[in-house]
Amino acid sequence: MRNLTIDDFKNFKFLSGIEHSPDGKHAAYVLHEVDMENNRYLSNLHLLQVDSGETKKLTAFNKESGFKWLDDENIIFTTIRDDKDKEEMESLKEFTQVYKINIHGGEADKYIRFNKKVTNYEILYNGMILASAYYDSNSKDQLTLDEKELSDELKRLKEEKDYEVLEEIPYWSNGNGFTSRKRDRLCLFDEKGQFVEYLSGEYTNVESIKLNEKKDQAVITSSTFMDKEELYNELSIFDGAGIVKLETTGLAISSAEFLSENKLILSATDMKILGINENAKFYIYDLEKGELKLITEDLDISLYSSVGSDSRYGGGKSRRVDNGMLYFTTTQGTDSYIMKVDESGKISAVMTEEGSVDAISVHNGSILYIGMKNTSLQELYGILDKENQKLTSYNDWVKEEIKLSIPEPLSLEREDGESIDGFILKPVDYKKGTKYPVLLEIHGGPKTVYGSVFYHELQYFANSGYFVIFSNPRGSDGKGNEFSDIRGQYGMIDYEDLMNFTDLALEKYEDMDKDNLFVTGGSYGGYMTNWIIGHTDRFKAAASQRSISNWISMFNTTDIGFYFADDQTAASPWDNHEKMWWHSPLKYADNVKTPTLFIHSEEDYRCWMAEGLQMFTALKYHGVESRLCLFREENHELSRSGKPKHRVRRLTEIDEWFKKFINLTN
Secondary structure (H helix, E strand, C coil): CCCHHHHHHHEEEEEEEECCCCCCCEEEEEEEEECCCEEEEEEEEEEECCCCHHHHHHCCCCCCCCCCEEECCCCEECCCCHHHHHHHHHCCCEEEEEEEECCCCCEEEEEEECCCCCEEECCCCCCCCCEEEEEECCCCCCHHHHHHHHHHHHHHHHHHHCCCCCCCCCCCCCCEEEECCCCEEEEEEEECCCCCECCCCCEEEEEEEEECCCCCEEEEEEEECCECCCCCCEEEEEECCEEECCCCCCCEEEEEEEECCCCEEEEEEEEEEEEECCCEEEEEHHHHHHHHEECCCCCCCCCCCCCCCCCCCCCCCCCEECCEEEEEEEEEECEEEEECCCCCCEEEEECCCEEEEEEEEEEECCEEEEEECCCCCCCCEEECCCEEEEECCCHHHHHHCCCCCCEEEEEEEEEEEEEEEEEEECCCCCCCCCEEEEEECCCCCCCCECCCCCCCCHHHHCCCEEEEEECCCCCCCCCCHHHHHCCCHHHHHHHHHHHHHHHHHHCCCCCCEEEEEEEECCHHHHHHHHHHHHCCCHHHHHHCCCCCCCCEEEEHCCHHHHHHHHHHEEEEEEEEHHHHHCCHHHHHHCCCCEEEEEEEEEECCCCCHHHHHHHHHHHHHCCCCCEEEEEECCCCCHHHCCCCCHHHHHHHHHHHHHHCCCCCCC
């Protein structure tokens, strides 16, 4: 057995997108591998034979990350494979190429070619295709242009890349670049991918398209706005002839599915009590009666998995309808589970084992899911014949070859009867009586959780001789609305919980060196790192990642700032400006004595680089040792899906920074 290294990341395997075939005999998923030499990920389709558990690789072109089942034996996926298509894409010509591959063998062939840039599509019962397609109101419709006009427009688009005109908020989106006046419009295409007509207006952005079982209707969630996007969105039905808008005023809808031919099941919140982080509830929309009914009045759980890890890549569906039941993931405590709800609102537990559920597929009660369990990386699991089975072993080598620290649960009991739950990782070569440095890790969100799942960063520091403390202070997920609600209290009750949990850990673990404390966190964790260094000098060094330092600038520069900052601080730059500034770590930068590393990405539009730059400048101005490492061509997801070499450099920066300040005499 050997110690974990930063470079071990290059050998991890990541899974995403599990999907049963229509007959349930097979399932497909995507396996992602790291190509460190070319600084990219290799993504290929794999096939599972459900009854035998056998798997095989379907594609080898390394670019197949999204797919659909066409029928029981054929899979379709979008990609760019040949040089001519690559040239057309680089010329900014709009098209989307779909390939088809048979699961029994053979090469993938071109199948459908959309004459627009399609972002999502569903094939209807009659072969027609309902899709969302990229639309820019400042560009000409390429389908209406003759050859010369198209050439002129493509030339203009290339020249226009030097400029960006902003006319609305948000004007950019993390991971998607500038978005002003750009939408995903609902369209109808023929069976060959030729555009027929627009079904939504130029200011409507389509968020999801879900078909009914017969594939003759679709439920669509969307938002329509000019100048400023609203938090409440819209629900519509495509009935084969056109779009019919349903009455759901005052709801923020996070998902909508057909539960039966005439009934939809929605997860939504009105945000009236606890704002944007309020847990959603389930609703039934009766299409025959035109009535919306709340079916889970007293429900107070999150309807998604928020268990964090830096060892995933890709995604997958967390909602599935099967035999009149909606299967969904939920975070409770420090784990995420699979549950199901029926038309009456009755909720039943399906899988409640320790760990996280990252994607699910259900077919006639047979459940497949991608999950992380028992300090292991992702694998494919199945609940088959009521037994929970591990179906793949892509990452078994980690436990077989590498020393891992098993998370030890620790709870801080509060006076109000609530507990702050977390974990301790001991150094992997721990010897009683020897003092070890201590690293406090703080998660993002804040409405997420740390669980016992594999976390490369945390395990690396445990392998490097640190005790690692990680907990879920108030503001975290998993314990209902009241616990997660810290609006107007940022830097107050959460700071208290983090410091008290650290004190408890130091008390319980005598070999923690209280004179060798370090702290790091990203996003909200970066905010709290900035806050901590302005309110205590107990930490030897800090690493603040993709942080917030100034709520006022965050409000005015980021993709979510104009609604997140005022909701979470209970103030705005014009209404109680002083409160917003009071909760800003930048206000307290003149108190900082802790040497601090800042990690930020140039295209992080969630917590823009101005946040890190402001705090870095303030510390330099006040004579505090500090360093900022800015990553180009990266966004807010650097630690989770950034380019492989960049992910290694990020962790190396933090590691080297802390080593610089460790007191080796203790």
